[in-house]
Amino acid sequence: MANVLSREKREQVVALGRLGWSLRRIEDETGVRRETISGYLKAAGIPVRSPRTRRRPPPNPARQVSTDSGSNPARQVSTDPGSNPARQVSTDSELRSAAGSVPSACEPHHDFIETSLRQGRNAMAIWQDLVDDHGFDAQYASVKRYVRKLRGAPGQEARCVITTAPGEEAQVDYGSGPMVRHPDTGKYRRTRLFVMTLGYSRKAVRLLTFKSSTRIWAELHERAFRRLGGATKVVVLDNLKEGVLKPDIYDPALNPLYADVLRHYGVVALPCRVRDPDRKGKVERSVGHAKQTPLRGRRFESLEEAQAYLDRWEERWADTRIHGTTKRQVKAMFAEELPLLGPLPVEPFRYYDYGRRTVSLDGCVEVQGAYYGTPPGWIGKRVHVQWDLLHVRIIHPQTQMLLREHLRQKRGRYRIEKRDQPKRTPATTHKLLFRASNAGPAVGELCREIHRRDGEVGIRRILGVLSLVKKHGADAVNDACATALELGAADYRFVRRYLDRRPPQPLALRQVDPLIRELSQYRDLINRITEGES
Numbered sequence: 086m087a088n089v090l091s092r093e094k095r096e097q098v099v100a101l102g103r104l105g106w107s108l109r110r111i112e113d114e115t116g117v118r119r120e121t122i123s124g125y126l127k128a129a130g131i132p133v134r135s136p137r138t139r140r141r142p143p144p145n146p147a148r149q150v151s152t153d154s155g156s157n158p159a160r161q162v163s164t165d166p167g168s169n170p171a172r173q174v175s176t177d178s179e180l181r182s183a184a185g186s187v188p189s190a191c192e193p194h195h196d197f198i199e200t201s202l203r204q205g206r207n208a209m210a211i212w213q214d215l216v217d218d219h220g221f222d223a224q225y226a227s228v229k230r231y232v233r234k235l236r237g238a239p240g241q242e243a244r245c246v247i248t249t250a251p252g253e254e255a256q257v258d259y260g261s262g263p264m265v266r267h268p269d270t271g272k273y274r275r276t277r278l279f280v281m282t283l284g285y286s287r288k289a290v291r292l293l294t295f296k297s298s299t300r301i302w303a304e305l306h307e308r309a310f311r312r313l314g315g316a317t318k319v320v321v322l323d324n325l326k327e328g329v330l331k332p333d334i335y336d337p338a339l340n341p342l343y344a345d346v347l348r349h350y351g352v353v354a355l356p357c358r359v360r361d362p363d364r365k366g367k368v369e370r371s372v373g374h375a376k377q378t379p380l381r382g383r384r385f386e387s388l389e390e391a392q393a394y395l396d397r398w399e400e401r402w403a404d405t406r407i408h409g410t411t412k413r414q415v416k417a418m419f420a421e422e423l424p425l426l427g428p429l430p431v432e433p434f435r436y437y438d439y440g441r442r443t444v445s446l447d448g449c450v451e452v453q454g455a456y457y458g459t460p461p462g463w464i465g466k467r468v469h470v471q472w473d474l475l476h477v478r479i480i481h482p483q484t485q486m487l488l489r490e491h492l493r494q495k496r497g498r499y500r501i502e503k504r505d506q507p508k509r510t511p512a513t514t515h516k517l518l519f520r521a522s523n524a525g526p527a528v529g530e531l532c533r534e535i536h537r538r539d540g541e542v543g544i545r546r547i548l549g550v551l552s553l554v555k556k557h558g559a560d561a562v563n564d565a566c567a568t569a570l571e572l573g574a575a576d577y578r579f580v581r582r583y584l585d586r587r588p589p590q591p592l593a594l595r596q597v598d599p600l601i602r603e604l605s606q607y608r609d610l611i612n613r614i615t616e617g618e619s
Contacts, residue, residue, distance in 0.1 A: 090117065092485055093344065094336050095125060100353040102126040104318050107134060114355055116335040190223035191231040198231065204382030208232040213378070213402055246410055249284035252425030255317040256368035257281045257306065259325065262293050263380045265391050273384060276391070278375060281309040282368040283317065286418035287408050289371040291399060293392050300436055302327035303346040307433060315426025316350045321357065321365045329356050341439055349434045351427050437473040444468060446513050447544035448505065452477050455494040458501030464513065499542050506540065517547055524554045525563030527570060534575040546577040557584050
């Protein structure tokens with residue numbers, strides 16, 4: 086293989102190959118050369134289609150042009166008004182007179198329309214409000230013409246249309262939601278609008294949330310899949326932090342939790358290339374549709390009320406509309422796409438927390454106050470850690486292989502496998518004990534006793550004793566360590582409590598002598614003053 090891809094990019098290429106995508110299509114989506122893709126697909130046992138040769142179309146025969154006007158009956162003009170059944174063409178003046186004579190059905194609702202326009206709502210939202218709340222029985226075109234007359238017609242920009250197969254692709258994105266009163270503060274707060282749009286039918290799932298995180302982002306995907314009744318093969322997303330840790334044109338790094346959730350549902354993630362948002366234009370339009378039509382100018386007292394209003398609008402208007410590109414009803418197209426969605430797993434995904442940790446001198450990593458051992462040779466290196474309510478998993482940062490898995494421990498406790506305990510004292514521990522000996526004989530003896538008793542687990546306690554030397558001084562800590570050794574309590578906690586509860590030390594002689602001399606001078610001055618007054 087010409088190039089070596091990362092693990093995430095390799096899994097993405099293999100997954101798209103299993104979906105039956107061609108080499109050219111995988112190259113366009115991932116940015117990996119076809120030769121490299123072919124090598125990885127062959128190594129995974131996936132058949133690769135041979136390139137097809139395009140057949141040149143047969144030459145197009147020249148169109149026959151007839152110069153005889155009588156040969157084309159469609160162009161014959163009859164002078165007899167009764168003999169020509171064609172539609173009569175009205176002049177512009179007749180249309181203007183007819184339009185001026187018939188009043189618009191929106192005239193009785195002029196004040197409501199003007200108020201809605203000042204709130205920023207568009208013609209579609211105004212028409213839906215008129216139908217739902219005011220018994221409006223005219224068509225949307227009537228409101229559209231009336232609004233256009235009030236504020237003018239906006240210009241439109243041409244866009245390319247990406248065609249996808251049923252059940253193949255979904256696009257996800259965040260947008261700004263409505264103002265909702267927060268239950269804790271009691272103030273209105275801007276929500277976030279999560280939207281998942283199917284590429285074929287344009288069926289959308291819109292969910293509201295107050296805040297976002299990696300776990301919330303993944304949970305919203307699960308809720309969307311459950312509402313749709315299935316999962317697509319591919320999800321196209323933006324380069325936001327919840328989904329993509331490191332944006333890159335050729336090799337983006339996915340968030341590990343998000344990647345595991347999609348893998349649980351059998352979905353492949355396709356992040357958009359940097360500065361290429363048009364790749365997910367369908368979900369961008371769905372976000373804009375919701376912001377401009379049902380949510381513009383609205384405020385809600387609770388998140389449940391806002392979500393119920395959005396769901397009712399989705400069922401009443403969004404699903405029953407005729408899409409402008411496909412010229413078909415969204416609900417009807419989704420009925421065709423639903424059987425082709427992937428099946429949902431029986432159990433939902435089990436979420437976990439994750440982070441990066443540096444292995445300390447005792448060969449352990451810290452997770453919420455407890456310590457878990459790593460294999461030998463990882464001291465001072467960074468590892469990935471995942472934990473839930475039951476287990477802690479230590480993972481290799483490059484290969485993503487599982488290094489160790491431990492049961493959760495209480496705060497302050499250790500979990501180290503016997504095979505990971507060193508057979509001889511590491512050089513770093515020798516240096517630490519040497520530092521303790523230089524701090525004082527009792528300090529060195531106490532630290533050696535801790536190491537003999539606890540082994541490498543006691544490294545953190547030795548570091549704690551050395552930190553006390555910086556805080557209280559070597560002499561005070563040496564006396565405390567000597568007292569601990571006499572009482573048989575060779576432990577860091579005893580030394581710390583002893584130093585915290587000890588009585589204050591008397592002033593040194595070099596501090597006392599200046600005070601005595603200063604007081605004697607004041608006494609002599611007072612005696613002179615009293616003798617002079619007498």
